[in-house]
Amino acid sequence: MGIQLFIHVIVTFSWMLFNNSFTFVDFTIGFVIGIGTLWLFQRFFGYRVYLYKVWAVIKxxxxxxxxxxxxxxxxxxxxxxxxxxxxxxxxxxxxxxxxxxxxxxxxxxxxxxxxxxxxxxxxxxxxxxxxxxxxxxxxxxxxxxxxxxxxxxxxxxx
Structure with missing residues (x-):
């Protein structure tokens, strides 16, 4: 789960750096792209995306x-x-x-x-x-x- 969080943060901030914009909108777009990336590669991790655990804690x-x-x-x-x-x-x-x-x-x-x-x-x-x-x-x-x-x-x- 820790590696997933690290990848998610890297993808999110990479998106913001590539766009050279540090607004909330760009952060949100990068966050969504990070979720999509994790979802696409979740079979390589061997377990589900960490956001499922976050949702389970909230529930x-x-x-x-x-x-x-x-x-x-x-x-x-x-x-x-x-x-x-x-x-x-x-x-x-x-x-x-x-x-x-x-x-x-x-x-x-x-x-x-x-x-x-x-x-x-x-x-x-x-x-x-x-x-x-x-x-x-x-x-x-x-x-x-x-x-x-x-x-x-x-x-x-x-």
């Missing part, structure tokens, strides 16, 4: 913000209700993530979302134990972690 951040807002609304409903009806508990969330960085990122995203807290990992790092404020439907909650955070993390790291 992960937007997903986290969405989940953060939704979790805050859910916790606010519990706090503001006259009688607190919560079914808190600990659930074991199996994960398909393999590297320690991926697993740690999942645990951090779970912890940063209000109403959930990553507590511990299994010995083989395949299960994360999560304390949740409301575990009315365990399977749905586990499926939610898999469909949101875990899938987005795999897009970024693989």
């Amino acid at each position: 992960l951040l937007l997903l986290f913000i969405k989940e953060l807002i939704q979790a805050n609304i859910d916790v606010l409903k519990v706090v503001l209700s006259p009688k607190i009806h919560v079914n808190s508990g600990i659930i074991a969330v199996p994960t398909k993530l393999e590297s320690p960085g991926e697993i740690t990122l999942l645990a951090v995203l779970i912890t940063l979302t209000p109403g959930t807290l990553s507590m511990d990992f299994s010995e083989d790092n395949q299960i994360i134990y999560v304390h949740a404020l409301d575990i009315s439907n365990r399977e749905e909650m586990i499926k939610g972690f898999h469909d949101t955070f875990e899938r987005a993390i795999m897009e970024v790291t693989r």
